[in-house]
Amino acid sequence: MIIEPLRVPLIPDVVALMELGAPYITPRTYSDYWLYSEFQDIMTHPEHRRxxxxxxxxxDLRKQAWVWSCRRLYLTSGPGNIAAHKTWETLGFANVRGDRFIDGVSVxxxxxxxGKTRAVYELVLER
Incomplete structure (x- = not known):
């Protein structure tokens, strides 16, 4: 897999891809993509799923986290994104206990x- 830094010419392609993830993922303003140093809004193009x-x-993220001596990985999903919840659990992430449940998912x-309620998932990296 090739993971590369986001470059200005790629932003329109990223926004177009994110629009395919609605309502669970929505693009922010173009300038927002330079404010983060974390992995966010991860999705796979519909033609490449499964x-x-x-x-x-x-x-790959797990391997890099290991190199950086991280002990856990966290990610979030919108409460109604059932496919994402199943994916994260299949990949070993546990749904972190929240303050309520929506459709059986702790949020x-x-x-x-x-207004931005999320299901939080954690993967403990065994050392």
């Missing part, structure tokens, strides 16, 4: 700001 792309990405209210 081919191991997400598993390969998580495996944290307003986790990413007002």
């Amino acid at each position: 081919r191991g792309v997400t598993r390969a990405l998580v495996d 944290i209210t307003d986790y990413k700001g007002p």
